[in-house]
Amino acid sequence: MRWVKRDLDGVRNPNRPLGSGRHLRVVAIRGADAGYGSGMDRREAIERVRAAFVWRGDRGDDSSYADVTGWWRDPVLLGALGPLIAGLFEDEPPTVVLGIESRGCLLGPLVAVAFGAGFVEVRKNPSPLADSDAWVRRDTPPDYRDRQLTLGFPRRLVRPADRVLLVDDWIDTGGQAMGARQLVLDVEATWVGVAVIVDALEGNEVRRRLGVRSLLRDRQLS
Template sequence: MADPSTVRSRLRATFAWHGDRTDEHQYADVTGWWRDPALLRDLGPALARLFADGRPTVVLGLESRGCLLGPLVALSLGVGFVEVRKNPRQAGDSDAWLRRTTPPDYRDRHLTLGFPRRLLSPADTVLVVDDWIDTGGQALGVHRLARDAGATWLGVATVVDALAGNEVRRRLDVRSLLHVRDL
């Protein structure tokens, strides 16, 4: 297992911004993170270490990149994983889902998030995993879902924290490997 400073260095080395910083179409390219097998192997344990003081019973990951990183963290912690889908549809009337609409996200969208109700219970302690947090809108939606299930909230482990202020960071206990200014 790599030490945290090595993981952070490799994250920065395999990351790229595309477009000019003044360009409204500028975007963060994290695809290099998935291509480096050593980094991919170390991402789960590195994110899990952010909450070494907690005892999650389940990891929740937001579609899409949270569903890549979440299982890596869950394996590292020896717990299960729940996929949080965007705009989910249930298969039938007997397929009960928890759903919540988010505050505006980084694209100013209000998304509906959800997962099958049977996957989370009041006995669970929830750790949410994602690659990037910008406004916190989606994480706030997952927080509400966890509360609806009666589960205990642990926090959000993310690769990059791009939150502008501290309110959401403190409210959700957001911990990251990098801050956007590191990139």
């Protein structure tokens, strides 16, 4: 486990001594050699992710689907996922984690806690409540279901000084992630990248553009 010193504004501060006042917080970042519950190391935790995954139906058939419910049902694995995914961006810690509903809103807070960062939910086809909040919205390219969605969040929640990481369980076409990236750029914040459990992108262009890092590639899942 590595301890990172940050000011409360989320900026890394390697020089200020620990315990130097109320404007400092200390965040535990679990590295590659850290434990991930019940004495697991990173390799063992990733193997547990693989073991808890099931393809339902004949893979490649239109009726087949990826069953990831085992990831949430295993309490040890669930507790490990936040630090495990955060470890993908240990070298570029964010101040804000984004999660697109619905599974991004399950995983995102776990990763945000591991970083000591805030979390912002990205809504699909948002209908802002009757209040004074201004929303930022973007239409996405076609996603894995060939849908074009509108994504959005309240503008006040992500500020220009923020460093933003998108977290999700799976990336396929990258359509929703591209939309989320544009939202971040629209508010003049810094896009850190995308952290996912499974990368199923077919080519490297989208992967490089989005800055995708993953625990597994889809071909590693049996």
